[in-house]
Amino acid sequence: MAQTLYDKLWEQHVVHTEDDGTSLIYIDRHLVHEVTSPQAFEGLHLAKRTPWRSESMLAVPDHNVPTTTDGAGIDDPVSRLQVTTLEQNCRHFGITEFGMSDPRQGIVHVIGPEQGATLPGMTIVCGDSHTSTHGAFAALAFGIGTSEVEHVMATQCLIQRKSKNMRVWVDGELRQGVTAKDVVLAIIGEIGTAGGTGYAIEFAGPVISGLSMESRMTVCNMAIEAGARSGMIAADQTTFDYLEGRPGAPKGTLWDQAVDNWRNLVSDAGAQFDHEITIDGNAILPQVTWGTSPEMVGSIDGNVPNPDEMADPVARDGTARALEYMGLEPGIEIRKIQPDLVFIGSCTNSRIEDLRQAADVVRGRQVAANIKQALVVPGSGLVKRQAEEEGLHQVFIDAGFEWRNPGCSMCLAMNADRLEPGERCASTSNRNFEGRQGQGGRTHLVSPAMAAAAAIAGHFTTPEDL
Amino acid sequence: MQAFTQLEGIVAPMDRANVDTDAIIPKQFLKSIKRSGFGPNLFDEWRYLDHGEPGQDNSKRPLNEEFVLNQPRYQGATILLARENFGCGSSREHAPWALLDYGFRCVIAPSFADIFFNNCFKNAILPVVLNDKIVDDLFSRVASVDGYTISVDLPEQKIITPEGDQIDFEVETFRKHCLINGLDDIGLTLEKSDAIKNYELRRKTEAPWLF
Numbered sequence: 092m093a094q095t096l097y098d099k100l101w102e103q104h105v106v107h108t109e110d111d112g113t114s115l116i117y118i119d120r121h122l123v124h125e126v127t128s129p130q131a132f133e134g135l136h137l138a139k140r141t142p143w144r145s146e147s148m149l150a151v152p153d154h155n156v157p158t159t160t161d162g163a164g165i166d167d168p169v170s171r172l173q174v175t176t177l178e179q180n181c182r183h184f185g186i187t188e189f190g191m192s193d194p195r196q197g198i199v200h201v202i203g204p205e206q207g208a209t210l211p212g213m214t215i216v217c218g219d220s221h222t223s224t225h226g227a228f229a230a231l232a233f234g235i236g237t238s239e240v241e242h243v244m245a246t247q248c249l250i251q252r253k254s255k256n257m258r259v260w261v262d263g264e265l266r267q268g269v270t271a272k273d274v275v276l277a278i279i280g281e282i283g284t285a286g287g288t289g290y291a292i293e294f295a296g297p298v299i300s301g302l303s304m305e306s307r308m309t310v311c312n313m314a315i316e317a318g319a320r321s322g323m324i325a326a327d328q329t330t331f332d333y334l335e336g337r338p339g340a341p342k343g344t345l346w347d348q349a350v351d352n353w354r355n356l357v358s359d360a361g362a363q364f365d366h367e368i369t370i371d372g373n374a375i376l377p378q379v380t381w382g383t384s385p386e387m388v389g390s391i392d393g394n395v396p397n398p399d400e401m402a403d404p405v406a407r408d409g410t411a412r413a414l415e416y417m418g419l420e421p422g423i424e425i426r427k428i429q430p431d432l433v434f435i436g437s438c439t440n441s442r443i444e445d446l447r448q449a450a451d452v453v454r455g456r457q458v459a460a461n462i463k464q465a466l467v468v469p470g471s472g473l474v475k476r477q478a479e480e481e482g483l484h485q486v487f488i489d490a491g492f493e494w495r496n497p498g499c500s501m502c503l504a505m506n507a508d509r510l511e512p513g514e515r516c517a518s519t520s521n522r523n524f525e526g527r528q529g530q531g532g533r534t535h536l537v538s539p540a541m542a543a544a545a546a547i548a549g550h551f552t553t554p555e556d557l
Numbered sequence: 558m559q560a561f562t563q564l565e566g567i568v569a570p571m572d573r574a575n576v577d578t579d580a581i582i583p584k585q586f587l588k589s590i591k592r593s594g595f596g597p598n599l600f601d602e603w604r605y606l607d608h609g610e611p612g613q614d615n616s617k618r619p620l621n622e623e624f625v626l627n628q629p630r631y632q633g634a635t636i637l638l639a640r641e642n643f644g645c646g647s648s649r650e651h652a653p654w655a656l657l658d659y660g661f662r663c664v665i666a667p668s669f670a671d672i673f674f675n676n677c678f679k680n681a682i683l684p685v686v687l688n689d690k691i692v693d694d695l696f697s698r699v700a701s702v703d704g705y706t707i708s709v710d711l712p713e714q715k716i717i718t719p720e721g722d723q724i725d726f727e728v729e730t731f732r733k734h735c736l737i738n739g740l741d742d743i744g745l746t747l748e749k750s751d752a753i754k755n756y757e758l759r760r761k762t763e764a765p766w767l768f
């Protein structure tokens with residue numbers, strides 16, 4: 092029978108199935124960070140258990156780490172304890188960790204693929220919802236809670252039920268200046284933040300297969316923002332070219348054998364999806380969120396909605412509340428909105444391609460006077476090094492950006508990088524929830540090129556209109 | 558894990574859609590390396606007027622009197638009534654830890670985000686999905702009756718209202734079994750160690766690059 096990519100990945104990992112369909116699924120790769128692991132490690136210690144397969148794990152501190160380049164370490168003692176707890180646990184159980192001073196340190200979802208620790212056909216979990224990122228490699232990757240982190244540590248398995256299949260087909264061709272971030276925001280705008288709940292989403296179609304791996308990761312990263320625990324994209328030559336030669340990728344004849352196997356990681360012709368939607372790629376314009384949920388999004392040429400014109404009371408209240416929080420007049424033009432800060436970073440958009448796109452926009456220009464701070468936070472030490480080799484850091488610094496060390500930074504403001512109440516930020520991250528970037532902070536999600544354009548213009552605009 | 562069988566309790570309403578886990582427990586409290594103590598910071602940004610940080614004496618902080626959980630009529634509530642897509646966003650298990658620590662054992666909503674839903678079961682919290690109409694109806698009853706109290710019967714999969722209505726709900730057999738018996742998943746899975754080892758042996762020949 093014709094199978095979807097998800098069907099194949101699922102079937103390859105079932106260890107056991109109960110009568111009611113609850114299954115035991117084998118996990119190939121377990122990524123670990125400092126925030127969601129301490130209680131899981133504590134559970135192991137208390138029960139006198141050890142990890143089933145330490146070699147399947149890769150750990151890195153990212154959420155709490157400072158991104159300033161003065162080398163002063165972590166100020167906040169509570170954050171510091173979390174980072175040292177990870178170190179101690181990894182040492183105790185023999186788990187590979189890229190510590191804070193390791194040149195490979197970075198955001199967990201950036202370093203997995205970069206190291207080739209993410210491979211096609213794997214099941215990949217992490218105590219972090221944006222684990223969906225790794226699905227870009229035709230892997231089944233999803234976020235789990237801390238109890239499940241402990242469960243995977245102790246058993247290499249998870250108890251799960253199979254999700255339903257959904258396919259999002261992006262047709263046509265993208266316009267000049269429209270990027271993967273705009274595509275995924277447009278998808279979320281269309282299906283809503285709960286549109287993918289209960290589904291594994293496969294992104295497909297000519298637009299998706301034409302994307303680079305970096306861009307595919309941006310799309311899958313935000314599958315969770317559409318409610319789907321996992322998003323995935325079929326394996327193809329682009330996937331193999333990205334992985335070949337990376338430290339964790341197979342070598343020699345094993346590589347050839349693996350690639351042969353990976354070529355099957357596509358949905359068969361005629362495979363049945365429980366739900367399918369098609370998006371016209373030609374119609375997507377650069378996107379800007381205006382509210383407090385990623386589905387509250389519109390294109391750069393649009394206006395913020397007016398709640399008075401909405402029929403559904405829950406939507407009306409939600410919109411009114413969001414606009415109030417965001418400090419926006421109903422109906423105003425998106426182009427008129429002026430951010431105070433600009434943040435280029437996060438596991439959505441901090442890879443080399445993202446930095447190149449942003450640098451192309453700012454080259455030879457200056458950050459506008461009304462922008463208080465503009466940050467570039469590379470996704471990993473290796474991304475940072477690559478960007479410096481290409482001279483991108485100088486482009487940013489000359490324009491008035493700060494060039495930082497890798498980490499999650501202002502994506503969730505657990506370290507010192509955060510918004511003050513009422514401050515407005517053009518951000519390349521993935522969540523615009525209330526208080527996400529700091530209590531009372533206001534987030535507008537955009538692509539790296541759009542964030543760069545906003546930094547230069549002092550208000551939202553497209554790079555072409557600068 | 559503690560078991561969950563029957564629960565009778567006051568219902569507190571959380572009348573907004575897409576309540577995310579950042580709102581349930583803001584990120585500054587995620588720096589803890591413990592599982593407990595999150596209750597006083599549940600819904601921190603809505604509940605207090607000042608900015609919360611770990612280690613504060615929460616009893617001295619200014620309360621937002623408007624916020625639902627601060628209203629006298631909902632004190633001691635153990636059941637949270639919510640709107641669609643409750644618990645969306647981050648995978649943080651600190652969200653159910655905070656709900657549990659505060660005293661909630663059951664959340665009722667028309668829909669839940671997947672990871673949060675799953676995390677509830679690992680922490681002896683029962684998430685109940687009921688259709689929009691029933692949830693709407695419960696919201697209006699909770700609004701009109703002070704101290705509105707319902708019973709939740711997990712073995713029978715029923716909610717019993719003071720008006721005498723019996724509302725059936727669905728729950729997966731395996732999850733129900735674990736919750737009723739307070740079972741630790743890890744112990745159950747380790748009973749299948751041989752199956753896991755056999756699986757590994759087979760995969761090592763099929764896909765050796767994974768090991």
Ligand code: SF4
Pocket residue numbers: 153154198199200219221437438439498499502503520521
């Ligand atoms: S960059 Fe943001 S979304 Fe990504 S892992 Fe870090 S905190 Fe989470």
